[in-house]
Amino acid sequence: xxxxxxxxxxxxxxxxxxxxxxxxxxxxxxxxxxxxxxxxxxxxxxxxxxxxxxxxxxxxxxxxxxxxxxxxxxxxxxxxxxxxxxxxxxxxxxxxxxxxxxxxxxxxxxxxxxxxxxxxxxxxxxxxxxxxxxxxxxxxxxxxxxxxxxxxxxxxxxxxxxx
Ligand code: CA2
Numbered sequence: 001x002x003x004x005x006x007x008x009x010x011x012x013x014x015x016x017x018x019x020x021x022x023x024x025x026x027x028x029x030x031x032x033x034x035x036x037x038x039x040x041x042x043x044x045x046x047x048x049x050x051x052x053x054x055x056x057x058x059x060x061x062x063x064x065x066x067x068x069x070x071x072x073x074x075x076x077x078x079x080x081x082x083x084x085x086x087x088x089x090x091x092x093x094x095x096x097x098x099x100x101x102x103x104x105x106x107x108x109x110x111x112x113x114x115x116x117x118x119x120x121x122x123x124x125x126x127x128x129x130x131x132x133x134x135x136x137x138x139x140x141x142x143x144x145x146x147x148x149x150x151x152x153x154x155x156x157x158x159x160x161x162x163x
Contacts, residue, residue: 011053012079014149016045016142017070018060019086019095025111025139033111034138041139045082048143052150054079064088064095071098080105080131080149082142089114089124096125105152107145110135 018038026037036044042058049056057078059070067085074081081104088095089108099106106129113136114121127133132148134141 010055011150011153013055013057013077014045014049014146015070015074015078015081016042016056016058016146017067017081017083017085018058019067019084019088020062022084022086023060023062036139041142044139045142045146048146049150052147052153054146054150054153056146064092068094068098071095071102074104075102078104079153080107082107082109082145082149083126084109084111084142085126089126090120092125096129099126100129105131105149107131107148108133108135109141109145111138111141112136 018041023038025033025041026035038060042056045058046056059067061067061070067088071081081099081102083095083099083106085092085095085108089110106126108124108126108130114124115135124133131152132145134144137144
C-alpha cells in the first residue's frame with residue numbers, strides 16, 4: 001500500500017477511505033444510503049478538493065488490514081484523512097491505532113445518522129481521535145469533510161504563515 005498515494009502536488013492530497021460494504025452504495029438499501037454510487041461519492045470528494053486546490057485520492061476496501069495499510073500510506077504524503085470505516089467504526093481498534101499513529105487530521109464521516117440507529121452504532125472507536133465527525137448528512141458529508149480539511153490548511157497552505 002505504500003504506493004497508494006502519489007507525491008503531493010498543489011496544496012496537497014486528502015485521502016478518502018471507505019470501509020466494508022460501501023462498494024454497494026447505490027445498489028441496495030436506497031432508503032438508508034441513497035442512490036448515489038461509490039464512484040459518485042469519490043467524484044464529489046475530488047470536486048470538493050479541486051475547488052480548494054487539493055488532490056483527493058480514494059480507496060475502498062472490505063478488509064480491515066487493507067484499510068490500515070492505506071492509512072499508513074498517507075503518512076508524510078496526505079494533509080488529512082476522510083474516513084467512513086463502515087461497520088469497522090464500531091469494532092476496530094486497529095484502524096483507530098493506525099489513525100493515531102500517522103498523526104494526520106482525520107474526519108469521520110457517516111452517511112446515516114448513526115445516533116438515530118441501533119445502539120451498537122452509537123459507539124465509535126474513531127470519534128475521539130478525529131478532528132471532526134459528520135453523520136447523517138448523506139453523501140454531502142464527504143464534501144463537508146474535504147472542505148473542513150481544506151480550511152485547516154489556511155488560505156495559502158500550511159507553510160504560508162498567513163493562517
Ligand atoms: O452511515 C454510514 O455511513 C455507516 O458507516 C454505514 C455502515 C454502517 O455499518 C455504519 O454503522 C454507518 C454500513 C455500510 C453499508 O453500506 C451499504 C451501502 C449500500 C447497501 C448496503 C450497504
